[in-house]
Amino acid sequence: MKAIEDLAGKGYTVLLEVFSIEAVQQMVDIIRLANRQGAAFRQTADLFAIRRVMAEIPALQQLVLTPALLDWVKTLGGKEHFLVKSIYFDKPGASNWFVAWHQDLTISVDRKHAVPHFGPWTVKQEQFAVQPPVEILENMITFRIHLDDTDENNGALKVIPGSHLKQVHRADTINRDEETICAVPAGSIMVMKPLLMHASGRTTNHRNRRVLHLEFSSMALPEPLQWAEYLPLNN
Incomplete structure (x- = not known):
C-alpha cells in the first residue's frame, strides 16, 4: 500500500477525504462553542490552541475517532x-506565527521523575514534557486532521522527506533543496513520524489553518511515568 510505503520511506503521507465537509463543520462548531477557560486553552493574536482537546471537549471523540480514522x-x-x-491549533488568517525547522522530540507525561534515558525536561502550566529514548519516538505516529484547505500560503507544513530515518539530528544539517510542501485539503489527514524534520511559514493569504493534532503510541512508559493523556481505541 502506497500510504504505508510513503510513511516508512518519506516519513509522511496524506490521506485524502477521510472526513466529509459536513463532519469538518461539525468539529469546527463544537470547538467554537466550547468554554475557553482553563489552563488547557491558550489564546494570542497569532494562535489559539487547546491541549488535551479530546478530554476538554469530549463531544469531539465521536466525530473524530471514527471507524475510518481508527x-x-x-x-x-x-x-x-x-x-x-x-x-x-488555529492559526488565524492575520497571524505572523511561524515554526522553525525541528523534530517533535518530547512526549507529555503525568509527572516529573528521574528515569534513565529520559531528559531533558520542561514544565509549563503544570504540563510535563520530556525527551524519551528514540525507540519511543520511532514507535509513535501523528495524525494531523485539517479543518481548512492548507497550502504554502497559509502555513502548510514543509518537510524533509526521509529525515526521520536519521533519528535525532540538528536542523542545521538538513538539505533545504529536499524541502517539500505538504498541501492538505480540508477533511484530509497528514500522517507523519515525529522524527520527520518539519517547519511551517507565516500565513500570507489571510486564511485560517485549523488542525487537530493527534499522537498515538503502543508503548507503556517505565514506572512511575505515565502518559499525560491516554485514550484506548475501540473499533
Whole structure:
C-alpha cells in the first residue's frame, strides 16, 4: 500500500477525504462553542490552541475517532496503538506565527521523575514534557486532521522527506533543496513520524489553518511515568 510505503520511506503521507465537509463543520462548531477557560486553552493574536482537546471537549471523540480514522491508525501504526496526545491549533488568517525547522522530540507525561534515558525536561502550566529514548519516538505516529484547505500560503507544513530515518539530528544539517510542501485539503489527514524534520511559514493569504493534532503510541512508559493523556481505541 502506497500510504504505508510513503510513511516508512518519506516519513509522511496524506490521506485524502477521510472526513466529509459536513463532519469538518461539525468539529469546527463544537470547538467554537466550547468554554475557553482553563489552563488547557491558550489564546494570542497569532494562535489559539487547546491541549488535551479530546478530554476538554469530549463531544469531539465521536466525530473524530471514527471507524475510518481508527482503521488508518491500525494500518499505519498498529493494532495496539492508543491516543497519547490531542491538541487543536488555529492559526488565524492575520497571524505572523511561524515554526522553525525541528523534530517533535518530547512526549507529555503525568509527572516529573528521574528515569534513565529520559531528559531533558520542561514544565509549563503544570504540563510535563520530556525527551524519551528514540525507540519511543520511532514507535509513535501523528495524525494531523485539517479543518481548512492548507497550502504554502497559509502555513502548510514543509518537510524533509526521509529525515526521520536519521533519528535525532540538528536542523542545521538538513538539505533545504529536499524541502517539500505538504498541501492538505480540508477533511484530509497528514500522517507523519515525529522524527520527520518539519517547519511551517507565516500565513500570507489571510486564511485560517485549523488542525487537530493527534499522537498515538503502543508503548507503556517505565514506572512511575505515565502518559499525560491516554485514550484506548475501540473499533
